[in-house]
Amino acid sequence: MNIVLKIVAILCVVDSIVLFTKPALLKLYSEYLMPGKRIYLAAAIKAAFGIILLFGVDSRCSIPAVVIAIGALGMAGAVFIITAPEKARTILKWTGARGQMSIRIFAILYLLFAALLVYSV
Secondary structure: OHHHHHHHHHHHHHHHHHHHHOOHHHHHHHHHHOOHHHHHHHHHHHHHHHHHHHHHOOOOOOOHHHHHHHHHHHHHHHHHHHHOHHHHHHHHHHHHOOOHHHHHHHHHHHHHHHHHHHHHO
8 A cells, every 4th residue: 555655645746846837727726626516526536635645554654643644634624625615615716816926835835745745655
């Protein structure tokens, strides 16, 4: 299962780099997820990543607490989206309305967490 954790961690790093280089993609992503039940797609993706991280932790992880914490945050985010979709849409709208510099700062923070995740698995 450790290889799956590594793939998820590397995907997070790649996602943060793409977000840094193309901040307009975050706006497209938020616009796509706004209408109808598409917001639940984000919840499903967050839940899948959270489950993989939570159940994939084993003794080979260098810092399992980090992997568990990030997995728990992913699951909490999925539960939030499912239980309060209108609030999640409001947050999504706010995030999509940020400027390129704000999105790039967010991407750098995301990259730091993703790098910590890669180091931890």
